[in-house]
Amino acid sequence: MRAVEALFFDVFGTVVDWRTSITNEMKNFAGARGLDADWAALADHWRGLYQPAMEEVRAEGRGWVILDTLHGENLDKAWAAFDLPALDTADRKHLVAAWHRLDPWPDAVAGLTRLKAGYIIAPVSNGNIALITNMAKRAGLPWDVVLGAEVARAYKPMPEAYLNSAAAIGRAPEHCMMVAAHNDDLHAAKAQGLKTAFIPRPLEFGPGGGADVEPTGDWDVVAESFEALAEELEL
Amino acid sequence: MRAVEALFFDVFGTVVDWRTSITNEMKNFAGARGLDADWAALADHWRGLYQPAMEEVRAEGRGWVILDTLHGENLDKAWAAFDLPALDTADRKHLVAAWHRLDPWPDAVAGLTRLKAGYIIAPVSNGNIALITNMAKRAGLPWDVVLGAEVARAYKPMPEAYLNSAAAIGRAPEHCMMVAAHNDDLHAAKAQGLKTAFIPRPLEFGPGGGADVEPTGDWDVVAESFEALAEELEL
Numbered sequence: 123m124r125a126v127e128a129l130f131f132d133v134f135g136t137v138v139d140w141r142t143s144i145t146n147e148m149k150n151f152a153g154a155r156g157l158d159a160d161w162a163a164l165a166d167h168w169r170g171l172y173q174p175a176m177e178e179v180r181a182e183g184r185g186w187v188i189l190d191t192l193h194g195e196n197l198d199k200a201w202a203a204f205d206l207p208a209l210d211t212a213d214r215k216h217l218v219a220a221w222h223r224l225d226p227w228p229d230a231v232a233g234l235t236r237l238k239a240g241y242i243i244a245p246v247s248n249g250n251i252a253l254i255t256n257m258a259k260r261a262g263l264p265w266d267v268v269l270g271a272e273v274a275r276a277y278k279p280m281p282e283a284y285l286n287s288a289a290a291i292g293r294a295p296e297h298c299m300m301v302a303a304h305n306d307d308l309h310a311a312k313a314q315g316l317k318t319a320f321i322p323r324p325l326e327f328g329p330g331g332g333a334d335v336e337p338t339g340d341w342d343v344v345a346e347s348f349e350a351l352a353e354e355l356e357l
Numbered sequence: 358m359r360a361v362e363a364l365f366f367d368v369f370g371t372v373v374d375w376r377t378s379i380t381n382e383m384k385n386f387a388g389a390r391g392l393d394a395d396w397a398a399l400a401d402h403w404r405g406l407y408q409p410a411m412e413e414v415r416a417e418g419r420g421w422v423i424l425d426t427l428h429g430e431n432l433d434k435a436w437a438a439f440d441l442p443a444l445d446t447a448d449r450k451h452l453v454a455a456w457h458r459l460d461p462w463p464d465a466v467a468g469l470t471r472l473k474a475g476y477i478i479a480p481v482s483n484g485n486i487a488l489i490t491n492m493a494k495r496a497g498l499p500w501d502v503v504l505g506a507e508v509a510r511a512y513k514p515m516p517e518a519y520l521n522s523a524a525a526i527g528r529a530p531e532h533c534m535m536v537a538a539h540n541d542d543l544h545a546a547k548a549q550g551l552k553t554a555f556i557p558r559p560l561e562f563g564p565g566g567g568a569d570v571e572p573t574g575d576w577d578v579v580a581e582s583f584e585a586l587a588e589e590l591e592l
Contacts, residue, residue: 190527242494252527255502259477267490267503272525290507292425292487 132302133247135326138224147220159204171196176277188250194218222256231262233348240357244269246287248277279310305338319343367537368482370561373459382455394439406431411512423485429453457491468583475592479504481522483512514545540573554578
């Protein structure tokens with residue numbers, strides 16, 4: 123495993139607990155305005171529109187669009203689906219930026235700090251650079267470099283998302299390891315020659331939410347936290 | 358000045374002492390091979406080919422090429438100009454990567470660490486992402502995000518190099534400050550609406566080498582080190 127020089131991290135679900143964070147943002151926003159809804163359900167609905175929106179970009183029917191833009195469009199749809207009163211521009215902007223304010227899982231900062239001592243650590247996320255940078259600054263995620271969709275100009279699981287990220291840091295794919303809580307991300311990374319580490323996050327979609335808990339591929343590492351990953355990688 | 362949210366750093370000459378580093382790399386390389394030349398002069402010659410090579414890309418007569426590629430081509434020219442024996446592939450690669458191993462000026466790491474507490478700190482360099490990432494990892498430069506030529510797909514001083522870097526982190530140009538030892542970089546940044554900080558590095562080109570020592574524009578800050586810049590920015 124010493125041939126690995128860089129660790130690529132999925133972010134939403136793997137590094138940060140988007141569901142709890144978005145639900146709490148919604149509750150705080152709603153509380154000040156007397157709005158009522160099942161905010162966790164709205165968070166799930168909003169997140170559920172993520173893959174179809176990216177697919178419009180991946181399928182090339184639509185030109186390149188950053189995730190902030192897709193989050194805004196999807197918020198409009200989710201808001202309407204829950205029969206909530208229309209958002210003004212400032213409120214819409216505030217809620218879209220909630221994805222810049224997600225809290226990390228408890229092991230994330232300590233684990234990344236440890237992993238950084240031995241590897242280049244980089245987000246390879248579908249989040250845009252501003253989102254990932256603001257999130258890291260707020261949460262203390264010690265990335266060496268921000269890679270991913272906006273640098274690669276491709277959304278995962280497109281091959282270019284992995285290959286262009288590896289090329290950007292001048293590494294062959296086999297010297298990079300994708301770290302994710304999602305088997306599909308790892309299958310796509312492995313198909314391009316990257317090493318793989320599966321870190322299940324059973325509560326990503328809430329209790330009984332159906333997160334990936336078992337590996338569905340022959341991943342190089344399976345560990346229950348970033349700290350356990352550091353152990354596996356002998357740091 | 359509190360409206361500034363991000364500090365953009367020129368790297369070659371402003372953060373790192375490329376001339377001493379490249380000269381020492383050359384001496385070490387040559388010593389093991391019994392080669393002799395004025396290595397500081399070769400470093401200067403190599404660096405002197407930098408702007409003309411980028412101009413071929415900027416003028417759009419040539420498609421996008423990363424700086425590592427230009428450094429390799431320029432090394433071939435410099436090597437020939439000094440009548441040195443041809444380099445094999447591994448040696449050429451080793452010397453091109455010397456630009457990934459530049460040492461920072463003495464105040465750089467401590468100053469950046471302090472500035473990071475109050476601002477997003479990002480290289481906005483003509484160096485490619487791999488070069489900047491490897492340099493940062495080796496030298497301990499604590500960047501929040503790597504911006505610059507490869508993210509912007511434009512070499513400074515093209516307007517897009519500054520504007521696309523600001524846009525990548527979701528900031529208006531006036532909320533970004535360009536920090537550089539070169540007046541021409543600051544003139545170009547200011548023309549796009551960025552704030553400016555001039556940090557002269559009198560020894561960039563060696564003693565009497567003609568580095569910029571006086572500001573030629575009305576820069577927002579003039580300071581003699583990154584630590585002094587942190588003082589000016591009230592950190």
